[in-house]
Amino acid sequence: MNIYKHELKVNLKSTIMWICVISGLASLLMLFYPILSKDMDSFMEILDNLPPAMKGLIGIAAANILTPLGYYGFAFLYTLLFGAIQSMNLGIGIVSKEEREKTADFLMTKPVTRVKILTAKLLSVLTIFIVTNIVYTIVTAAVVTSMADGDLDTGKFMLINLSLFLVQLIYFSIGLVISIAMKKIRSVLSISVGLVFMFFAISAFAVKSADDKLRFITPFQYFKTDTILAEGNYEMAYVITGTLIVIASIVTSYILYKRKDVHSV
Amino acid sequence: MVKNAIETNNLTKFYGKARGIENVTFSVEEGEIFGFIGPNGAGKSTTIRTLLSLIYPSSGSAKIFGMDCNKQAPEVLKRIGYLPSEVFYYDGMKVKDLLNYSASFYKKDCKKRIQELSERMNLDLNKKIDDLSFGNKKKVGIVQGLLHSPDLIILDEPTSGLDPLMQQTFFDLLEEENKRGAAVLMSSHILGEVQRLCNRVAIIKEGKIIKLEKISTLQEASYKRFKFEIQNEIPKDYFAIKGVNDLKVEGKTHSFIFKGDINTITTKLSNVRLTNLWADEPDLEEIFMHYYSKEV
Numbered sequence: 001m002n003i004y005k006h007e008l009k010v011n012l013k014s015t016i017m018w019i020c021v022i023s024g025l026a027s028l029l030m031l032f033y034p035i036l037s038k039d040m041d042s043f044m045e046i047l048d049n050l051p052p053a054m055k056g057l058i059g060i061a062a063a064n065i066l067t068p069l070g071y072y073g074f075a076f077l078y079t080l081l082f083g084a085i086q087s088m089n090l091g092i093g094i095v096s097k098e099e100r101e102k103t104a105d106f107l108m109t110k111p112v113t114r115v116k117i118l119t120a121k122l123l124s125v126l127t128i129f130i131v132t133n134i135v136y137t138i139v140t141a142a143v144v145t146s147m148a149d150g151d152l153d154t155g156k157f158m159l160i161n162l163s164l165f166l167v168q169l170i171y172f173s174i175g176l177v178i179s180i181a182m183k184k185i186r187s188v189l190s191i192s193v194g195l196v197f198m199f200f201a202i203s204a205f206a207v208k209s210a211d212d213k214l215r216f217i218t219p220f221q222y223f224k225t226d227t228i229l230a231e232g233n234y235e236m237a238y239v240i241t242g243t244l245i246v247i248a249s250i251v252t253s254y255i256l257y258k259r260k261d262v263h264s265v
Numbered sequence: 266m267v268k269n270a271i272e273t274n275n276l277t278k279f280y281g282k283a284r285g286i287e288n289v290t291f292s293v294e295e296g297e298i299f300g301f302i303g304p305n306g307a308g309k310s311t312t313i314r315t316l317l318s319l320i321y322p323s324s325g326s327a328k329i330f331g332m333d334c335n336k337q338a339p340e341v342l343k344r345i346g347y348l349p350s351e352v353f354y355y356d357g358m359k360v361k362d363l364l365n366y367s368a369s370f371y372k373k374d375c376k377k378r379i380q381e382l383s384e385r386m387n388l389d390l391n392k393k394i395d396d397l398s399f400g401n402k403k404k405v406g407i408v409q410g411l412l413h414s415p416d417l418i419i420l421d422e423p424t425s426g427l428d429p430l431m432q433q434t435f436f437d438l439l440e441e442e443n444k445r446g447a448a449v450l451m452s453s454h455i456l457g458e459v460q461r462l463c464n465r466v467a468i469i470k471e472g473k474i475i476k477l478e479k480i481s482t483l484q485e486a487s488y489k490r491f492k493f494e495i496q497n498e499i500p501k502d503y504f505a506i507k508g509v510n511d512l513k514v515e516g517k518t519h520s521f522i523f524k525g526d527i528n529t530i531t532t533k534l535s536n537v538r539l540t541n542l543w544a545d546e547p548d549l550e551e552i553f554m555h556y557y558s559k560e561v
Contacts, residue, residue, distance in 0.1 A: 002369040010355065102353035106409070109317050110370035111343035261280075261320040264310050264349075 003107075003117060007094070007124035015128050018086040022079050022132070023139040029075035030143045033068060040066060064229055068148040069157060072140070073225030076160055079136070080167055080220060081200060087168035088192035090128065091175020094121050095257065096185040104262045114258050122250070125172060133165045156228055163223035163234070170219040170242050171196070173249035180256045216241055268331075270295045270417050270448035271316065275325035278311050285311040286472045288325065293450055295416075298443055300463035300480075301452035308472040309452035310350065313421050316450075317347055329417060343371065346415035350422035352406035354394045360405055361390040364412060371413040382408040385434060399426045407435060411442065418442060420451040424458055436462060483552060489527060490547040492520040496538040504533065511551070522547050 036043050047065070064070030095118070098104040107117065140161065145152050175192060179185055203220035215221035215238070222238035271293040278285035286308040293299040301309050314320045316327055318338040327334040329341045354363050361379075368375035383390055386404045394405065403426045410418065418439065424432050439462065443449055453459050459466055460480060468476040494517050501514050508525035517540075523530055534542075 002366065006355075006366060101356070102351070103355055105319065105347075105349045106354060106367070108319055109342055109345070109347045110367070111339045111341075112370060113339050259321060262314070263320070264314060 001120075003112070003120035004124050004127075007121055008127060011090070011124070011128055014089075015132065018082070019132050019135050022082050022086070023136045025082060026072075026075050026079045026136070026140050027143045029078065030072060030140070030147060033071045033147050036071070037066070064226060068144060069153060069160075070229060071147075072144050072157070073160060073229060076164075076225060079140075079164060081196070083132075083164050083168050084171045084196045084199070084220070085193060086132070087129065087172040088175040088196050089188055090125050091172040092179040092185060092192050093188040094125055094176065094179075096179040096182075096188065099262065100185060100188075105264070108262055115254065118254060118257050129165060129168050129172070133161070133168075136164065137161045156232055159228045159232070159234070160223075160225055163225075163228070166223065166239075166242060167219050169246050170222070171199075173246045173253070174219075177249040177253045177256070180253050180260065219245075267294045269293065269328075270297070271299075271327070271329050271450060273312075273316075273325065273327040276312065276315060276322050276327055277324045278315055278320065279323045284308075284472045285320075285323075286315075286469075289469070289472075289474055290325075291467050291474060291477055293417075293448055295448050296443065296446055297465065298439075298449040298451070298463045300459035300466040301450065301469060302454065302456060302459050302466055303452075303469035304454055307469045309469055310421055311472075312469070313419055313450070313452060316419065317342070317345070344416040346410040346413065346418045348406045348410040348418075348420045348423055350425065352402045354402070354405065356395055358394055359390070360388065360392055360394060360397070363394060363405065364390070364408060367409045368412055373413060375412045378412050378414065379408060382411055382438075385438065386431070400428060400431065403427055404431070407438070411438065414442075414445070414447075416447055418447055418449045420449070422453055423451055424453070424455065432458075488547050488552055489523050489530075489544055490520070490551065491523055491530060492518065492543040493534075493539050494518050494541040496540055499537055503537075504530075506533070522551060 043065075065074055098107055108114070137158075141152075141157065144157065175195070178191075178195075185191060199218045199220055202214070202218040206214035206218060206221050219242065222242050223234055227233075227235060269292045271291075273289055273291055276289040277287050289308070289312055291299075301312065303309055311320070315322050316329065316334055318335050318341070321335060330344060332341050334341055358366070360383075364375075364379050364383075368379065379390075382388075383404075386407060388401065388404045388408060392401075394402065397405065407423075410420075420439075424435070427435060436458075439449060449462070451459070451462070463480055465477070465479050466483065467474050468478075496517075498517070499519075504519060504521055505512055506529070508523050508529070510522045510524070512521040513519070
């Protein structure tokens with residue numbers, strides 16, 4: 001419990017910052033909806049003239065963008081991007097920061113098993129994600145509802161938002177296992193941003209490509225807003241893949257962490 | 266029978282192919298102050314970190330209070346207080362927050378002891394750790410290591426960064442803890458402090474223990490430092506006999522450390538005309554140097 005509380009305290013500031021960034025950006029993008037919806041024809045024209053890769057990055061079928069929820073699905077792409085960076089940062093940093101800031105000697109010579117240390121850290125991160133997602137959902141629900149004149153498909157909206165939480169879990173667990181497997185992490189941010197943009201680039205490529213298998217490589221494509229809007233559910237194959245990645249990464253992290261040598265300064 | 270606080274058995278650690286320590290076997294009795302001396306990179310920290318289960322041995326084993334250091338790490342660590350050579354703590358935390366966090370890992374009330382220790386060490390509990398000098402951070406480390414009244418205190422190069430007065434207070438504290446019954450294992454490359462505090466020392470070199478000795482024996486073993494000036498030239502290797510080390514000849518001045526029967530030297534000296542003669546106890550440093558450079 002003490003480690004859990006300590007982690008929450010340590011991560012408080014950055015969590016508040018991330019919540020502001022993610023909720024703020026989504027709200028800001030939503031503010032453009034009324035302007036765009038007034039002049040939808042010319043906007044569609046611009047979209048049509050974009051090169052395919054750009055379309056891929058925008059990541060939503062043009063037709064969907066006409067509705068408030070569809071437009072939100074487009075804005076949500078950036079939520080996912082920044083949410084992924086937040087979670088990747090936590091994944092790579094939560095354990096490695098003890099070694100980098102040289103506090104590992106302090107923590108790990110206390111009478112507590114490494115399994116308990118890792119579990120406490122995981123629970124604190126889970127708490128951070130839950131809080132982030134709740135605040136984000138409250139803010140965006142308010143904004144989107146006001147745009148939609150109260151006419152909002154709550155089920156689909158929640159499905160879209162829940163995918164932020166799920167994608168964060170996936171990126172977090174990938175970051176965690178990488179950080180524990182690596183001997184030393186010098187800069188968390190450069191690695192996490194690098195990795196997230198790599199997945200983001202693959203994502204753009206996956207949209208363009210006819211081959212659906214590419215989508216398995218990048219968690220950004222696991223929960224497509226287009227599909228959610230059209231069918232009102234997730235695609236099972238990707239839900240299973242995501243779950244397997246999380247489980248495998250976390251289990252591997254525990255195994256590696258239990259046997260890892262903590263080197264001196 | 267005296268029980269052992271620490272007992273290692275052929276403890277070996279390789280980092281990939283690089284040597285950490287090899288076949289380190291020693292024991293520290295309960296209530297003993299045990300020193301670990303050797304230059305940087307000899308394996309002192311590796312041994313200590315293995316005992317603390319920060320790193321895992323490649324082979325061999327270590328027991329503390331009869332429990333396996335790795336398999337029963339949390340049980341073992343409950344009874345250990347550890348002060349690393351360089352102390353680093355969480356940014357932005359106040360001294361008292363850090364100490365309370367540290368205390369929260371032990372299931373006992375440490376408030377009084379924190380107060381006592383910080384008063385002794387002259388440590389301001391309300392300051393932020395970031396704002397402390399190196400020496401003051403070290404004090405936080407000392408309080409943090411002693412606040413739960415451990416049965417075994419492990420110190421890695423404990424005195425670096427402490428001013429002499431604080432060093433004195435710290436040594437007094439350690440001696441008090443020792444009287445209370447705590448065993449102490451300290452590593453150092455400063456022989457003076459080992460000599461002052463320890464009952465026994467292990468000398469470690471290139472990952473291996475080359476000597477395990479009582480401090481008293483180490484000093485008593487008939488080591489003598491000879492120095493004399495002679496009237497007439499003698500061959501430079503006149504004293505290059507068995508037992509002589511660190512032989513230096515500068516003009517008519519000869520000096521060396523000798524271990525063995527002193528009469529061997531006096532017999533040889535009787536054939537030489539002297540103008541001056543010094544003979545005294547070498548300090549531990551010299552003995553140590555001599556072990557280092559000549560043996561193994």
